[in-house]
Amino acid sequence: MTIAARKQREKHEMRQLILDAARVIFLEKGFDQTSLRNIAEAIDYSAGTIYLYFKDKNDIFHSLHEEGFRIMLQKMQPLQFVTEPFERLKAMGRVYMQFAYENKDFYDLMFIMSAPIDHEKDHEKWEMGHSTLNQLKTLIRECQQQGRFKGYDVEFLSFSIWSSMHGMCALYCRERCQAYHDVNLEAEELMKKGYEYYVSMLEKL
């Protein structure tokens, strides 16, 4: 069945073509300006064609949100060389924050926007978030084996840590760091120092 295989390959290639165009427009003009007609025009197809490869607009952005996770997880690869668990945890936080700062739109899509989550409405799982969170939990457990975070529940502690990182990134993504404009502080400095302050709190826990 060499022909059925080719068809399948072409289907996958077409999906990728759409995704590529969607990503370019999304990163260039933002979510709202990424319309199906916009995407279709960029790849010389009609808008209806996209529906032969994706269920709807949310489906496209769900795929893009998965892509974001793959990029982030890749940036976390070097962490495996940091042997000391707590050092690795701190480094993980740094990579997370840096990813958000350097890939604002991807981060927004992954952790703030509703589109990708709406697509999993039936699924009820959030695969990517779940598996990424597991990495954090595993790391926390390793820290606990070294004697850190004694008596603290890994579920609540992971949520607390994740939330604190996410809070800074979310305020940055949605322009709420403006609140510090009067004291001449930019988002970059706030996030850097905010991270340091949180780490110094973690160290004393």
Added chain:
Amino acid sequence: MTIAARKQREKHEMRQLILDAARVIFLEKGFDQTSLRNIAEAIDYSAGTIYLYFKDKNDIFHSLHEEGFRIMLQKMQPLQFVTEPFERLKAMGRVYMQFAYENKDFYDLMFIMSAPIDHEKDHEKWEMGHSTLNQLKTLIRECQQQGRFKGYDVEFLSFSIWSSMHGMCALYCRERCQAYHDVNLEAEELMKKGYEYYVSMLEKL
């Protein structure tokens, strides 16, 4: 000028009529389903009329976002009776989190959505956020006068505290607490325990 005064009053009443309708639809059907034609229909006016009272849709949601801040600040009124600064700080965090949990859509509008901030694009200020943040900073300074948080900068510390609270609320608002569904943890418990964990960290700082 009794007639000019009446005109001004009517103008204000009409704005309020529009805002009331907008709020009802927003809280009932969400941001996306709150269209100008929807609002107009609810108050028996044509969609174009709204533009005589508001610059655009963002203007309406900016007013609604101010309303949200007034509600939240009102819920913080009882805090003045908590004399001990650090106790007041902890209570403030509790009120903040509870407000977010009980007024998901208002919180989202105030701290996550772009619409109200886009409206202030020219202004470049975020009045409400700025003044609310000042309350937090003042409270932190009071704590410092009691000997707490020694050597920590009030700007960065306020950002760190705000971010941590916001992080939990933002993950809740945008359905990212789903990531804990596999361990049977609901958002309510995560937020409650997450808050407690953060407080115990603050206490050790």
Added chain:
DNA sequence: AAACATACTGAACAGTGTTCAGTAAAACAA
């Protein structure tokens, strides 16, 4: 009573996501 000002409408514009009958090309069967 005539002139002006204000408040409002309804249609129009340019866009959105989504669906679907119809068509042309490709694959398969005889």
Added chain:
DNA sequence: TTGTTTTACTGAACACTGTTCAGTATGTTT
């Protein structure tokens, strides 16, 4: 090779969206 079926795609249509604006009707002033 012919005829039949399957697949891929289009273009128009539907029901919306925010926004603008010429025209009208009502209220106010002269």
